[in-house]
Amino acid sequence: MKKLVIAAVLATVSLSASAADTIRFAMEASYPPFEFVDSSNQIQGFDVDLANAMCKEMQATCTFTNQAFDSLIPSLKFRRFDAVISGMDITPEREKQVSFTNAYYDNSAIFIAHSGQFADVAALKGKRVGMQNGTTHQKYLMDKHPEITAVPYDSYQNAVLDLKNGRLDAVFGDTAVVNEWLKQNKNLSAVGDKITDPTYFGTGLGVAVRQNNTELLTKLNDALAKVKADGTYKTLYSKWFQQ
Ligand code: ARG
Numbered sequence: 001m002k003k004l005v006i007a008a009v010l011a012t013v014s015l016s017a018s019a020a021d022t023i024r025f026a027m028e029a030s031y032p033p034f035e036f037v038d039s040s041n042q043i044q045g046f047d048v049d050l051a052n053a054m055c056k057e058m059q060a061t062c063t064f065t066n067q068a069f070d071s072l073i074p075s076l077k078f079r080r081f082d083a084v085i086s087g088m089d090i091t092p093e094r095e096k097q098v099s100f101t102n103a104y105y106d107n108s109a110i111f112i113a114h115s116g117q118f119a120d121v122a123a124l125k126g127k128r129v130g131m132q133n134g135t136t137h138q139k140y141l142m143d144k145h146p147e148i149t150a151v152p153y154d155s156y157q158n159a160v161l162d163l164k165n166g167r168l169d170a171v172f173g174d175t176a177v178v179n180e181w182l183k184q185n186k187n188l189s190a191v192g193d194k195i196t197d198p199t200y201f202g203t204g205l206g207v208a209v210r211q212n213n214t215e216l217l218t219k220l221n222d223a224l225a226k227v228k229a230d231g232t233y234k235t236l237y238s239k240w241f242q243q
Pocket of ligand 1: 027028029030031034035069086087088089132134135136137174
């Protein structure tokens with residue numbers, strides 16, 4: 001009898017220990033509204049809020065690390081953290097290396113430049129177009145537009161800065177993020193239409209985990225479904241994306 005009580009106590013202890021699981025997320029946080037570092041040095045944004053909401057469902061603690069976009073998948077594979085949430089497209093190429101949750105956001109890509117300068121994407125021939133290293137935009141430009149000079153940057157913020165001060169002719173990025181830049185820079189506008197080639201831009205944004213980590217993948221997918229069903233997702237979406 002005494003043994004049973006002890007076993008029960010131990011079970012409770014180990015239950016609460018797993019309830020306090022920590023999930024280490026990583027992202028490249030110069031990508032508002034998905035992720036950015038605020039004035040008090042905290043990482044904020046839609047991805048952070050969504051991850052926190054999922055962690056609440058999973059009764060886990062979330063931590064967030066900010067690092068270069070092109071190092072996220074290699075570091076995930078090296079177990080430096082457990083998951084990547086970074087406005088990352090679920091692409092067939094990335095799926096060879098990592099597993100993705102169900103999509104949590106629809107995505108497309110678009111070019112921007114100074115208003116009135118370029119009528120269409122064809123007019124960007126021979127021009128300097130910026131994008132972030134390691135992104136789907138970089139691969140698409142190199143494969144589909146060899147006639148364009150692709151200029152890789154560490155962050156989209158620096159690419160947009162160079163577009164504004166004339167060092168670049170255009171920037172190529174995610175439509176949801178581009179919309180933010182257009183709101184803040186009234187003399188910039190879209191060039192051509194949104195591009196949704198699934199081979200390059202995938203089937204939405206997802207959270208990436210290591211390929212053998214099916215336990216975490218299942219937990220994240222369950223949590224995502226709950227967060228979508230109970231209205232939390234909608235609230236967060238309007239907080240960060242409503243025009
Ligand atoms: N959606 C693009 C991709 O998956 C760009 C994402 C960039 N994200 C970031 N946090 N900097 O390649």
